[in-house]
Amino acid sequence: MAIVRKYGRPDLFVTFTCNLTWPEILNALENRQRPENRPDTVVRISKMKLTELLDDILKINVFGKVIAYIHAIEFQKRGLPHAHILLTLDPCSKIRNKDDIDSFLCAELPNQSANPRLFEILSKCLIHGPCGTVNPNSPCMRDGTCSKNFPKALNEATEENVNGYPIYQRRAREPVKVEHEIDNRWIVPYNPRLIRLQSNGGLLNNDEILTLLDSRYASDPEAMWRLNEFSLRKISCNHEVGCSLAKPTASCISKWPRSSSCCSSFHEAYNINCTVSSEPT
Numbered sequence: 001m002a003i004v005r006k007y008g009r010p011d012l013f014v015t016f017t018c019n020l021t022w023p024e025i026l027n028a029l030e031n032r033q034r035p036e037n038r039p040d041t042v043v044r045i046s047k048m049k050l051t052e053l054l055d056d057i058l059k060i061n062v063f064g065k066v067i068a069y070i071h072a073i074e075f076q077k078r079g080l081p082h083a084h085i086l087l088t089l090d091p092c093s094k095i096r097n098k099d100d101i102d103s104f105l106c107a108e109l110p111n112q113s114a115n116p117r118l119f120e121i122l123s124k125c126l127i128h129g130p131c132g133t134v135n136p137n138s139p140c141m142r143d144g145t146c147s148k149n150f151p152k153a154l155n156e157a158t159e160e161n162v163n164g165y166p167i168y169q170r171r172a173r174e175p176v177k178v179e180h181e182i183d184n185r186w187i188v189p190y191n192p193r194l195i196r197l198q199s200n201g202g203l204l205n206n207d208e209i210l211t212l213l214d215s216r217y218a219s220d221p222e223a224m225w226r227l228n229e230f231s232l233r234k235i236s237c238n239h240e241v242g243c244s245l246a247k248p249t250a251s252c253i254s255k256w257p258r259s260s261s262c263c264s265s266f267h268e269a270y271n272i273n274c275t276v277s278s279e280p281t
């Protein structure tokens, strides 16, 4: 809440999920091993890829300049590491109009012949369902309708603010046969550049629902993540936020950096990355 009070509401919510078919994982397996036999390898590669993703976001600035971020790791019942990342952008990088939204997010299938790789990834990983009349027993179904509101309505152009949310462009196109017929109403919004970065030449093939139904409630990855002492959360801040959180009176702010012991202990306790590079005036 202190981050939100200081920098305002986050602008972007990014999810990151471990993929057992990443080539780095498959290439590390021996003999007849399966990825679930090697949680140590799975979590190490997941951690490296998460770090790489955060570098792309925070250092290469794929979304513009990020002034604050929070990410948390979850394992959920299927056992694979999964990160939720909240990003607050610098005022110059804010997403203000529908052109900005379209430059970051897409909710349409790419042209299969022009972008075969992206099409392959999306058709495997970012199609919701099937649910509704095709599959009334889908886990997302509540009282006969999809709890995630799929299929979404078709929309010729992105709308910026409908009850506080953007409505993404989902143009009417000929349905495509994947496992069942789908069109743009069933696409989970994505960022094409991050999809390419995450796939990294491998084939994403993580059917979360099927994995859950198979009852593979593996806790090994979570155990390995913790045994490796990888952080489960990280919060960006400047010294002022860190100190005020650690010490509501914020008396140490004026003393920094001469006496920053409360800052250090706060940063250590919460694994906070202090981004201030100059002494406050």
Ligand SMILES: [Zn+2]
Residues within 6 Å of the ligand: 128, 129, 130, 131, 132, 138, 140, 141, 146, 147, 148, 149, 150
């Ligand atoms: Zn659904």
